[in-house]
Amino acid sequence: MTSNSRKDGNENQVRKHIIAFIVEDRPGVMARVTGLIRRRNFNITQISVARTQIENYTRMTFVVQGDSRTLEQAIKQLRKQVEVLKVSELKPQTSVVRELALIKVKSPDVNARNEIIQYINIFRGNIIDISPTSLICEITGDSEKIDAFLKLMNSFGVIEVARTGITALVRGSEARPKIPETPYLDYV
Amino acid sequence: MTETTGCDKKVPFMKGAKVIAESLKREKVKNIFGITGGAIMILYDALQEYEKAGELNNILCRHEQVAAHAAEGYARASGEVGVCMATSGPGATNLVTGIADAWMDSSSVVALTGQVATSLIGGDAFQEADIIGITMPIVKSSFQIRRVKDIPLIIKMAFQLARTGRPGPVLVDLPKDIQVGEDEVYFYEGELEIAGYNPNIKGHPLQIKRAAKALLEAERPLIIAGGGVTASNASPELIELVEMLGIPVVTTLMGKGTIPEDHPYCLGMVGMHGKMCANLNINKADVILAVGMRFDDRVTADLTTFLTESKIIHIDIDSAEISKNVLVDYPIVGDAKTVLRQLIEGLKTLITSSSSNSDKKTAWQKRIKEMREACDCLEEYEPVTPIKPQYIMKELQKVLDDDSIVVTGVGRNQMWAAHHLRIRKPRRFISSGGLGTMGFGFPASLGAKVAKPDSWVVDVDGDGSFLMTHQDLATSFVENIPVTVIILDDRSLGMVRQWQSLFFEKRFVETDLGTVPDFVKITEAYGLEGIRIENPSEIGPALREAKKADHTVVIDIAVDKNENVFPMVPAGGSTDQPIPCEPWPRRYKK
Numbered sequence: 001m002t003s004n005s006r007k008d009g010n011e012n013q014v015r016k017h018i019i020a021f022i023v024e025d026r027p028g029v030m031a032r033v034t035g036l037i038r039r040r041n042f043n044i045t046q047i048s049v050a051r052t053q054i055e056n057y058t059r060m061t062f063v064v065q066g067d068s069r070t071l072e073q074a075i076k077q078l079r080k081q082v083e084v085l086k087v088s089e090l091k092p093q094t095s096v097v098r099e100l101a102l103i104k105v106k107s108p109d110v111n112a113r114n115e116i117i118q119y120i121n122i123f124r125g126n127i128i129d130i131s132p133t134s135l136i137c138e139i140t141g142d143s144e145k146i147d148a149f150l151k152l153m154n155s156f157g158v159i160e161v162a163r164t165g166i167t168a169l170v171r172g173s174e175a176r177p178k179i180p181e182t183p184y185l186d187y188v
Numbered sequence: 189m190t191e192t193t194g195c196d197k198k199v200p201f202m203k204g205a206k207v208i209a210e211s212l213k214r215e216k217v218k219n220i221f222g223i224t225g226g227a228i229m230i231l232y233d234a235l236q237e238y239e240k241a242g243e244l245n246n247i248l249c250r251h252e253q254v255a256a257h258a259a260e261g262y263a264r265a266s267g268e269v270g271v272c273m274a275t276s277g278p279g280a281t282n283l284v285t286g287i288a289d290a291w292m293d294s295s296s297v298v299a300l301t302g303q304v305a306t307s308l309i310g311g312d313a314f315q316e317a318d319i320i321g322i323t324m325p326i327v328k329s330s331f332q333i334r335r336v337k338d339i340p341l342i343i344k345m346a347f348q349l350a351r352t353g354r355p356g357p358v359l360v361d362l363p364k365d366i367q368v369g370e371d372e373v374y375f376y377e378g379e380l381e382i383a384g385y386n387p388n389i390k391g392h393p394l395q396i397k398r399a400a401k402a403l404l405e406a407e408r409p410l411i412i413a414g415g416g417v418t419a420s421n422a423s424p425e426l427i428e429l430v431e432m433l434g435i436p437v438v439t440t441l442m443g444k445g446t447i448p449e450d451h452p453y454c455l456g457m458v459g460m461h462g463k464m465c466a467n468l469n470i471n472k473a474d475v476i477l478a479v480g481m482r483f484d485d486r487v488t489a490d491l492t493t494f495l496t497e498s499k500i501i502h503i504d505i506d507s508a509e510i511s512k513n514v515l516v517d518y519p520i521v522g523d524a525k526t527v528l529r530q531l532i533e534g535l536k537t538l539i540t541s542s543s544s545n546s547d548k549k550t551a552w553q554k555r556i557k558e559m560r561e562a563c564d565c566l567e568e569y570e571p572v573t574p575i576k577p578q579y580i581m582k583e584l585q586k587v588l589d590d591d592s593i594v595v596t597g598v599g600r601n602q603m604w605a606a607h608h609l610r611i612r613k614p615r616r617f618i619s620s621g622g623l624g625t626m627g628f629g630f631p632a633s634l635g636a637k638v639a640k641p642d643s644w645v646v647d648v649d650g651d652g653s654f655l656m657t658h659q660d661l662a663t664s665f666v667e668n669i670p671v672t673v674i675i676l677d678d679r680s681l682g683m684v685r686q687w688q689s690l691f692f693e694k695r696f697v698e699t700d701l702g703t704v705p706d707f708v709k710i711t712e713a714y715g716l717e718g719i720r721i722e723n724p725s726e727i728g729p730a731l732r733e734a735k736k737a738d739h740t741v742v743i744d745i746a747v748d749k750n751e752n753v754f755p756m757v758p759a760g761g762s763t764d765q766p767i768p769c770e771p772w773p774r775r776y777k778k
Contacts, residue, residue, distance in 0.1 A: 182383035
């Protein structure tokens with residue numbers, strides 16, 4: 001994006017950002033939110049979405065690539081959407097970040113299978129399905145851990161992978177973003 | 189209507205269409221601009237009862253784009269919400285340009301669209317269009333009503349969102365079965381508390397204090413007033429602040445009229461075709477107070493040379509506008525009227541008898557005054573043939589009164605009007621700023637006239653622009669909405685022609701519109717009065733006659749197509765280096 005040259009520091013550096021937001025659970029909210037981010041020329045690399053502990057409120061976690069000034073703009077634009085209640089950027093240093101991956105890997109013989117099981121144990125994963133020539137395991141962790149595990153599995157032959165995209169919570173006792181106490185308006 | 193006991197607002201089993209009509213009435217809607225069709229006729233059927241009672245009036249347009257622009261004109265002239273209505277599919281998509289225009293210029297518009305029945309949505313039914321999806325990036329919010337009992341709440345929300353905070357268009361999609369169906373409904377009173385919507389009205393006291401101090405200590409202060417000053421009715425506060433500190437003001441296109449343009453501190457419009465005195469001083473200021481404006485590229489030109497030396501105070505109700513294009517030093521998020529009042533009060537406590545004008549500030553004011561007078565060149569334009577557009581502005585200025593409303597098309601016509609006409613009150617200059625929509629002028633003038641029937645409404649238009657929506661001369665005739673249309677007729681797409689002339693070595697590609705049509709005959713075909721003028725002496729009398737007329741008059745004036753709009757800051761150039769207008773070097777020799 002264009003910017004006034006006089007005060008630009010290193011804000012133009014493109015990096016990965018985690019944004020978490022609380023939205024009302026209504027039709028079309030996801031389209032509104034992703035549309036806004038697309039308009040700002042951001043690339044969304046990961047999305048995870050699910051209900052919160054309170055009825056009618058959903059938490060979305062996005063990982064986007066961009067410079068911090070453009071990100072600030074995108075967050076301000078997101079906040080303007082009526083269905084978006086709260087938006088926060090979560091810093092990796094002060095948050096716990098997890099992703100789940102299901103990985104189907106070839107295990108043609110006993111030797112291969114045993115080796116894979118060892119790796120799964122080291123990565124504290126689980127085997128959740130097994131067939132004569134393949135198995136499915138689940139691995140949880142930050143994205144880098146899953147990347148590392150996948151790299152090891154490549155030598156056996158990965159058949160397919162399903163990753164959830166990360167979800168994250170800020171450390172400590174506060175809630176971020178916090179669900180506001182304003183009553184929910186009942187319409188669909 | 190019968191009311192149940194126990195719950196005084198609950199009405200048993202009302203038909204959806206009637207619930208919508210009743211909701212509109214409760215929002216104090218008086219006029220709707222729209223066209224009927226298969227998916228909205230049920231609502232129109234229910235509106236008839238209200239029309240007969242004189243409570244709601246539908247202005248039947250001839251094209252939905254006109255309905256949307258008319259709603260904008262209505263909203264901007266009145267400060268109330270403009271309402272447009274269309275059927276599903278093509279009716280709804282024809283509204284899109286108007287909705288986009290309202291979005292860019294923050295006009296409070298509610299667009300109601302018919303939709304196929306909920307059971308058919310998504311199945312490519314006849315006249316189905318996903319208007320919610322299509323308009324998503326150009327609305328403040330949008331709703332598709334899926335239950336009859338939700339109608340009062342959603343319509344109330346739509347109007348509240350369109351009207352408050354930073355105004356903007358809101359779309360409500362009305363499936364056919366919702367209009368037909370019946371249910372128990374509850375009508376809400378007062379303002380809704382909407383969890384995800386809390387516009388900040390009051391400015392942060394600490395920021396106000398810092399801004400006040402900066403303004404007071406400034407040696408060369410300058411205010412940029414934008415459309416937000418109009419939207420929040422903050423003109424009195426703006427003028428009070430200007431006079432309190434003696435600060436010169438430039439306005440954006442959208443801010444025209446927020447301070448009387450003959451006020452000694454008003455420098456007129458800034459930007460691409462702004463006044464020399466405005467553009468040449470903006471970068472000289474040491475403190476800029478920007479109110480309700482968004483540093484659009486037509487104002488800033490090249491950002492790397494824009495306001496590089498000044499401290500910037502930016503007041504805007506939309507926090508997303510702060511530091512969007514230009515990084516600012518004192519951001520204040522809040523309503524222009526409220527924040528300007530806070531600033532004035534803050535300044536009162538700071539000003540002491542010793543804080544009189546510094547010599548440097550006096551010199552700044554003197555410079556501004558001299559340059560402002562040098563810009564006052566309209567009287568130089570003589571009645572020559574072919575007619576100079578500036579001469580038309582000179583004649584029009586004489587006929588305008590303070591309450592006349594000038595609406596414009598888009599192109600050179602718009603810039604001549606914006607550059608030369610001195611507007612003295614807010615909401616008296618209505619133009620398509622952000623989107624630059626050709627065809628905006630005439631429909632918006634109809635909307636403005638409906639809002640302000642006692643004002644003379646003049647559409648300064650171009651031949652290209654007017655042709656895009658002129659079919660609604662029919663609406664003007666049938667609904668009896670008299671306006672004056674002045675066509676600056678250069679038989680070309682003049683603004684593009686100007687760019688070709690300046691930057692494309694005079695290769696006039698696709699900008700010549702030929703010799704047709706005959707605008708007099710067109711106008712007469714709609715039962716209205718058309719006049720063709722080629723002799724400049726006829727302009728003044730024709731305008732005075734048109735002002736008195738009780739019907740629409742189209743005055744088609746042949747103008748010199750080789751006359752370009754100057755000054756001009758070329759796109760990407762610096763505001764410091766406009767191509768000057770012809771009189772400037774003669775009139776300002778410093």
